[in-house]
Amino acid sequence: MLEIKNLHARVEDKEILRGVNLLVKAGEVHAIMGENGSGKSTLAGVLAGRDAYEVTEGEVRFDGKNLLELDPEERAREGIFLAFQYPVEIPGVSNTYFLKAAVNAIRQHRGLPEYDAREFLKLVREKMRLIHMSEDLLKRPVNEGFSGGEKKRNEIFQMAVLDPRLAILDETDSGLDIDALKAVADGVNALRSPDRAIIVITHYQRLLNYIVPDQVHVLMRGRIVKSGGKELALELEEKGYKWLEASVREPQPV
């Protein structure tokens, strides 16, 4: 489903991704771990098309399409969903209104009729139950004044409503209390399906007890330096990242 080859990306003059390779198949859940500043959010941003990042080398294919030449909204409509590490507030725009516009933009792209108010409400109700989302948050402006945990839950709720093919969760677990973590994990697990792939970016092995990944990758200084099964997360928990330092080879000066 997603194929990343030798991906290099920079912000301004700073090279952050330095040759990422990753293959994610439909139905799989991949976890990406790594130190602060190693480039995890950058990778997520590049996949979603954030234009602060400049791709200098490599390619990304999504269902065979060249992802890098699509606009961010086209990627979203093709089925890429990013749960933001820092969800953005949009004052005065109700969560419901925002989501309805999003759902219909995506449906239109897929050649489906737009949802009317009733159909949309039905869908929303169903997903609210799934994520244990409160009605109150739905009526309020997008993320405005939401607590950190509420914002994260809202991201997962949006994911559930938008029904993406590839979901990238950027530290959705950080800042969640134990119940919220479970609720979010339940939600994600409920959305696991043979034709959907999920990439989970996290610092905590704990989340992976709930969302059991098929593969775990370690990103270090812009490269994936180690991949393994779910046991790798436990090993990292125990040993930290230092022991992997050796596997990061600095590029030779030209």
Place this chain on the structure above:
Amino acid sequence: MTTATSTIQELANREYQHGFVTDIESESVPRGLNEDIIRLISAKKREPDWLLDWRLKAFRHWQTMEEPRWWPNLRIGPIDYQDIIYYSAPKPKKKLNSLDEVDPELRRTFEKLGISLDEQKRLAGVAVDAVFDSVSVATTFKKTLAEHGIIFCSFSEAVREHPALVRKYLGSVVPYNDNFFAALNSAVFSDGSFCYIPKGVRCPMELSTYFRINSAGTGQFERTLIIAEEGSYVSYLEGCTAPMRDENQLHAAVVELIAVGERAEIKYSTVQNWYPGDKEGRGGIYNFVTKRGACRGVGSKISWTQVETGSAITWKYPSVILQGDNSIGEFYSVALTNHKQQADTGTKMIHIGKNTRSTIVSKGISAGNGQNTYRGLVKVLKGATGARNYSQCDSLLLGDRCGAHTFPYIEVKNSTAKVEHEASTSKIGEDQIFYCKQRGLSTEDAVNMIVNGFCKQVFLNLPMEFAVEAQKLLGVSLEGSVG
């Protein structure tokens, strides 16, 4: 430049949608301004002497006044007051006996603007007075309103049919010598709307006036007078458009609202979409308007809501004089400037009575090279014990060539008064736009959504039908904005 911004910039420069000209025979007075012209206008309207005298007094006073230059932030091209046609009216084919006899060409013009003069087709809840250049061409639902004792008609008709009311209230809130443009208006005003709500009557429908400038070289100088007696309520809407022309046209209106009795309430909403000029700043309307309301009754209320998207230059400060104890003044405003538009707008709340309250919510949006200024005055006089004001002025910038300025003036002479002011300026966030796009929305929809969200507090105060209109208008006016 990032792609988000460049896409916003690329958004089609959809043209001003009301820019057409109606080809209709019109009758106008010669260009220029002198006492003979004023006599001619007054004669054409078969006015009583007292009104002609009032006009002449205003004119003589105007001649002693200097054109105001007290906004260093506004760039205004010179206005040649002798080069303006002060009166232009579509030539009546014959005397109108009913709405059915309105010139079909005029009827079509208003249909094109989305204003139906046909009572059957019109949404049941809105009565319309349609003003074309200098005169009112039709007023709908007069009969229905008359059954409630409500008078809603053109200003000229009010002068003929209800002279005592007009004479009593004309100039009582905005005197003829108030300011340069109000004086000019008092001298040459041609038509406008008049509305009177008797004691205890809640007006059963929205009243609205639609102003249309058509002829070239003309100015529009209308006057609106609304009087609400004790315990009455009226909601009044005003809309305006003009053709696209290369020269600037002057619109200098005066609006006077009087909440006469106890608990009288007037809600006045404007969606102003005069031609803003082209991208280079050629043409467009100079919108220099004096709007003021007086809350005379105890517990009376006047509420101004305005959405200003048009005009090359907007200069207006809808104000409320809070005379009655416990009276309430409100001002909700959205002002958008794009391309080379300039807006200097705000309000004055003058607290005179005890426990008077005022609320000011101003949302300024600047895009392109637009310059947007909030200028407001909150004045609490000595006797206004317990007066309260809350002001909130937010500015949103799209791009970095535009500007936002806030000048809140506060004068408090009573120590029990509470005056609160909050202000913010923010740039529309790349991260907000990206967030929307990541959820599948186009840049255009994202910007519209964010801007509309920013204006939400104001739109909530508009009548439903108008709110939808205002949101669409904002979308169109933003086209080709940021850069």
